[in-house]
Amino acid sequence: MFKAIVSASTLRDSLDAVSVLVEECKIRLNEEELSIRAVDPANVGMVDLTLEAAAFESYEADGGVIGVNLTRLEEVAGMANADDLIHLELDEETRKLHIECEGLSYTLALIDPDSIRQEPDIPDLDLPAEIVLEGAQLSRGITAADMVSDHIRLRVDESAETFHIEAEGDTDDVDLQLESEDLIDLTAGPADSLFSLDYLKDMNKAIASDAEVRVELGEEFPVKLHYEFAEGLGKVTFMLAPRIQSE
Amino acid sequence: MFKAIVSASTLRDSLDAVSVLVEECKIRLNEEELSIRAVDPANVGMVDLTLEAAAFESYEADGGVIGVNLTRLEEVAGMANADDLIHLELDEETRKLHIECEGLSYTLALIDPDSIRQEPDIPDLDLPAEIVLEGAQLSRGITAADMVSDHIRLRVDESAETFHIEAEGDTDDVDLQLESEDLIDLTAGPADSLFSLDYLKDMNKAIASDAEVRVELGEEFPVKLHYEFAEGLGKVTFMLAPRIQSE
Amino acid sequence: MFKAIVSASTLRDSLDAVSVLVEECKIRLNEEELSIRAVDPANVGMVDLTLEAAAFESYEADGGVIGVNLTRLEEVAGMANADDLIHLELDEETRKLHIECEGLSYTLALIDPDSIRQEPDIPDLDLPAEIVLEGAQLSRGITAADMVSDHIRLRVDESAETFHIEAEGDTDDVDLQLESEDLIDLTAGPADSLFSLDYLKDMNKAIASDAEVRVELGEEFPVKLHYEFAEGLGKVTFMLAPRIQSE
Numbered sequence: 001m002f003k004a005i006v007s008a009s010t011l012r013d014s015l016d017a018v019s020v021l022v023e024e025c026k027i028r029l030n031e032e033e034l035s036i037r038a039v040d041p042a043n044v045g046m047v048d049l050t051l052e053a054a055a056f057e058s059y060e061a062d063g064g065v066i067g068v069n070l071t072r073l074e075e076v077a078g079m080a081n082a083d084d085l086i087h088l089e090l091d092e093e094t095r096k097l098h099i100e101c102e103g104l105s106y107t108l109a110l111i112d113p114d115s116i117r118q119e120p121d122i123p124d125l126d127l128p129a130e131i132v133l134e135g136a137q138l139s140r141g142i143t144a145a146d147m148v149s150d151h152i153r154l155r156v157d158e159s160a161e162t163f164h165i166e167a168e169g170d171t172d173d174v175d176l177q178l179e180s181e182d183l184i185d186l187t188a189g190p191a192d193s194l195f196s197l198d199y200l201k202d203m204n205k206a207i208a209s210d211a212e213v214r215v216e217l218g219e220e221f222p223v224k225l226h227y228e229f230a231e232g233l234g235k236v237t238f239m240l241a242p243r244i245q246s247e
Numbered sequence: 248m249f250k251a252i253v254s255a256s257t258l259r260d261s262l263d264a265v266s267v268l269v270e271e272c273k274i275r276l277n278e279e280e281l282s283i284r285a286v287d288p289a290n291v292g293m294v295d296l297t298l299e300a301a302a303f304e305s306y307e308a309d310g311g312v313i314g315v316n317l318t319r320l321e322e323v324a325g326m327a328n329a330d331d332l333i334h335l336e337l338d339e340e341t342r343k344l345h346i347e348c349e350g351l352s353y354t355l356a357l358i359d360p361d362s363i364r365q366e367p368d369i370p371d372l373d374l375p376a377e378i379v380l381e382g383a384q385l386s387r388g389i390t391a392a393d394m395v396s397d398h399i400r401l402r403v404d405e406s407a408e409t410f411h412i413e414a415e416g417d418t419d420d421v422d423l424q425l426e427s428e429d430l431i432d433l434t435a436g437p438a439d440s441l442f443s444l445d446y447l448k449d450m451n452k453a454i455a456s457d458a459e460v461r462v463e464l465g466e467e468f469p470v471k472l473h474y475e476f477a478e479g480l481g482k483v484t485f486m487l488a489p490r491i492q493s494e
Numbered sequence: 495m496f497k498a499i500v501s502a503s504t505l506r507d508s509l510d511a512v513s514v515l516v517e518e519c520k521i522r523l524n525e526e527e528l529s530i531r532a533v534d535p536a537n538v539g540m541v542d543l544t545l546e547a548a549a550f551e552s553y554e555a556d557g558g559v560i561g562v563n564l565t566r567l568e569e570v571a572g573m574a575n576a577d578d579l580i581h582l583e584l585d586e587e588t589r590k591l592h593i594e595c596e597g598l599s600y601t602l603a604l605i606d607p608d609s610i611r612q613e614p615d616i617p618d619l620d621l622p623a624e625i626v627l628e629g630a631q632l633s634r635g636i637t638a639a640d641m642v643s644d645h646i647r648l649r650v651d652e653s654a655e656t657f658h659i660e661a662e663g664d665t666d667d668v669d670l671q672l673e674s675e676d677l678i679d680l681t682a683g684p685a686d687s688l689f690s691l692d693y694l695k696d697m698n699k700a701i702a703s704d705a706e707v708r709v710e711l712g713e714e715f716p717v718k719l720h721y722e723f724a725e726g727l728g729k730v731t732f733m734l735a736p737r738i739q740s741e
Contacts, residue, residue: 072419075394079387103425104391109418140573144598147569171603172566178597319666322641326634350672351638356665 002029002064002090005057008080008101013206013229014051015077017236019070020202021045026113027068029061029090039120045199046120048237055233057085066090066097067111073099076106122239127216127224128189129156131163133178135227136209141165141176142201148172151243152200154217156191163215167197184212191217193242203238220244249276249311249337252304255327255348260453260476261298262324264483266317267449268292273360274315276308276337286367292446293367295484302480304332313337313344314358320346323353369486374463374471375436376403378410380425382474383456388412388423389448395419398490399447401464403438410462414444431459438464440489450485467491496523496558496584499551502574502595507700507723508545509571511730513564514696515539520607521562523555523584533614539693540614542731549727551579560584560591561605567593570600616733621710621718622683623650625657627672629721630703635659635670636695642666645737646694648711650685657709661691678706685711687736697732714738 014036018025021040028035036049053059080086080101087100099106145152148169155164163183165176180186207213207227216224225238261283265272268287275282282297300306327333327348334347346353392399395416402411410430412423427433454460454474463471472485508530512519515534522529529544547553574580574595581594593600639646642663649658657677659670674680701707701721710718719732 072394079391079394103423103429104387105420105422105424106391106394107420140598144573144600147566147573147600173599173601175599176597177599182597319641326638326641350670350676351634352667352669352671353638353641354667 001092002061002066002088004034004059004061004088005085006055006059006088007057007082008077008084008086009082010051010055010230010234011077011086012074012082013208014049014234015070015074017049017206017229017238018047019074020206021047022117023071024067024069024111024116026116026119027066029064029066031061031063034059034061037119037122039117040199041117044196044241045203046122046239048122048239050235051230052233055230064090064092065113067113067116068097068108069111072108076108079104122237125216125218125222125224127191127218127221129191129217130185130187130189131156131178131183131215131217132185133163133183133213133215134209135204135207135211135213137176137178137182138165138207138213138215139204139209141178142197142204144174144176145197146201148174150197151194152197153192153194154215154223155193156186156188156217158188158190161186161188189217190219192219193217193221193223194244195223195240196243199240203240206236248339249308249313249335251281251306251308251335252332253302253306253335254304254329255324255331255333256329257298257302257477257481258324258333259321259329260455261296261481262317262321264296264453264476264485265294266321267453268294269364270318271314271316271358271363273363273366274313276311276313278308278310281306281308284366284369286364287446288364291443291488292450293369293486295369295486297482298477299480302477311337311339312360314360314363315344315355316358319355323355326351369484372463372465372469372471374438374465374468376438376464377432377434377436378403378425378430378462378464379432380410380430380460380462381456382451382454382458382460384423384425384429385412385454385460385462386451386456389444389451391421391423392444393448395421397444398441399444400439400441401462401470402440403433403435403464405435405437408433408435436464437466439466440464440468440470441491442470442487443490446487450487453483495586496555496560496582498528498553498555498582499579500549500553500582501551501576502571502578502580503576504545504549504724504728505571505580506568506576507702508543508728509564509568511543511700511723511732512541513568514700515541516611517564518561518605518610519564520610520613521560523558523560525555525557528553528555531613531616533611534693535611538690538735539697540616540733542616542733544729545724546727549724558584558586559607561607561610562591562602563605566602570602573598616731619710619712619715619718621685621712621715623685623711624679624681624683625650625672625677625709625711626679627657627677627707627709628703629698629701629705629707631670631672631676632659632701632707632709633698633703636691636698638668638670639691640695642668644691645688646691647686647688648709648717649687650680650682650711652682652684655680655682683711684713686713687711687715687717688738689717689734690737693734697734700730 145167149167392414396414461473639661643661708720
């Protein structure tokens with residue numbers, strides 16, 4: 001059983017976070033929250049999303065799992081205005097999701113959850129450095145890195161207490177140096193890892209420029225990016241595996 | 248003889264209604280009004296447009312017919328600001344149309360009217376249902392239908408007094424249900440017809456979102472869409488042939 | 495030695511003027527001003543740009559010459575907001591240009607100036623007519639000409655004291671006639687020349703629509719376009735060779 005009403009903007013923010021990595025996903029409809037975990041086909045990027053029942057206008061669920069085509073669902077949510085309320089109701093018998101908004105009904109055929117890639121276990125990592133910054137700053141570093149390379153290096157300078165977003169191209173280099181005053185918070189620690197720029201660009205697309213992004217970082221370790229949406233009732237964690245540094 | 252002055256926005260609204268169906272057309276320059284009738288090459292969609300002399304700043308004509316390349320004429324009209332006045336004058340000898348606006352002169356070579364597809368006779372149909380709605384509502388239904396199919400069904404539910412814009416895809420369905428309160432007016436009657444979405448999308452492009460669209464509908468019959476522009480001095484009728492319902 | 499601070503908008507206006515003709519250029523870092531001269535590979539269009547030291551927040555140079563990839567430099571300048579200050583510093587040893595803006599450092603590898611096409615000598619021409627007009631008027635004529643032809647004719651009617659931007663297509667013609675009241679200034683004289691529209695379109699892209707453009711024109715002679723930016727502290731001259739009139 002699943003029956004819920006949610007604003008179009010909250011639904012879109014949820015779907016966007018997952019669709020940057022996969023086209024189909026399982027949605028867990030727990031009693032207290034809706035949750036999604038997914039990993040991209042190459043096993044490089046993962047996402048863990050939860051949206052509390054309180055983020056909905058109304059929410060009833062009893063623990064089922066559905067499989068959805070994210071692209072389709074995003075298109076439907078995209079037709080509504082940000083403040084429009086979207087009604088969702090699962091038809092258990094036909095395995096279809098009924099979506100209704102301002103007189104428009106959409107019947108979405110669900111996908112067998114067993115045919116969807118297994119949900120990843122996102123490991124607990126005790127990463128030594130933590131940087132909290134605005135989404136806009138992260139975007140700036142990613143855009144700059146993209147001018148010269150397809151890799152990006154995230155690094156903390158422990159003595160200077162600065163966070164660096166860097167890229168080395170064949171001839172040109174880029175370094176965005178963010179000092180304590182540019183950051184919301186910094187816990188310095190040994191941290192220096194290289195990542196695929198394509199993945200980070202995609203993840204960054206889902207992050208609002210005024211979101212507070214918490215970055216957990218280590219040495220040649222995966223990075224974790226945490227941010228919230230829907231006034232804190234929605235939470236996203238991205239995890240991205242490092243590239244081996246070629247020096 | 249033809250000599251007229253008209254606002255760029257009125258000229259553009261006129262041309263747009265016709266160019267969604269054809270690239271060339273005959274324009275009848277009657278004493279009381281300018282009029283255009285055209286049918287697309289596949290004989291599926293027709294348009295009938297009239298623009299009264301009063302819609303012009305000044306208008307003199309004596310019943311001639313000219314053939315024009317609509318794409319060219321739209322480009323020229325597109326260069327002006329909405330409120331700019333466009334001067335049109337026919338040179339009978341050279342068979343060219345002189346267009347002038349804010350110091351810019353454009354000499355448009357006309358096309359031999361005999362080389363242009365014959366103007367259609369748009370039949371009188373006594374269609375049992377009539378729906379009047381805002382252009383924006385029609386757009387919404389067309390956009391939704393386009394997510395799942397390349398056909399669109401327009402239907403009146405006589406007992407519920409509702410108008411439905413529907414589409415059936417391979418797996419997903421869409422239904423925009425408009426009740427009396429969502430409509431400007433409804434005359435219920437037996438009406439249920441299927442149409443090619445491509446044509447309706449094109450016709451819809453010419454209709455302003457705040458225009459009042461009068462839809463005449465029957466059972467497996469052509470649909471007629473009527474709307475006005477230029478403060479009621481311009482009138483457009485689109486007619487679209489039905490597709491055979493495949494059940 | 496070269497070390498300077500300049501607003502992003504001034505740097506972008508400078509680079510834009512040159513990048514419409516070439517992808518790489520030499521920049522002369524004189525004591526009193528920065529200057530660039532370049533000619534396109536076909537030897538048809540030339541640009542001469544100077545930016546006075548006073549246009550910079552701070553400026554120190556001793557006459558060196560550097561070779562730069564304009565596309566790269568434009569991308570870097572494009573990341574900053576219009577009012578952001580960009581710090582430029584030449585590293586003579588590594589032959590790299592350090593660019594810094596709001597915490598972002600970019601190290602740009604320079605190009606050997608000897609590998610860049612030689613700077614042209616822009617000839618002094620005593621052209622008989624001079625037209626001063628707004629960039630927006632020039633744009634309008636170019637856009638209109640582009641509808642019918644890939645050549646454009648600039649002409650002064652001495653007796654009528656009008657300036658004409660004209661184009662002749664296979665079937666259609668365009669004539670933008672600008673009278674004294676449409677122009678900022680006009681010195682009439684025998685002037686009628688034909689130009690490649692592609693070049694003039696590119697040059698026009700660099701000219702702000704509210705810039706005052708001084709056009710020097712003759713009979714089958716090159717045209718010179720002069721305009722200023724950075725509150726008069728930056729000056730650009732474009733020169734474009736004529737096409738032979740085919741009559």
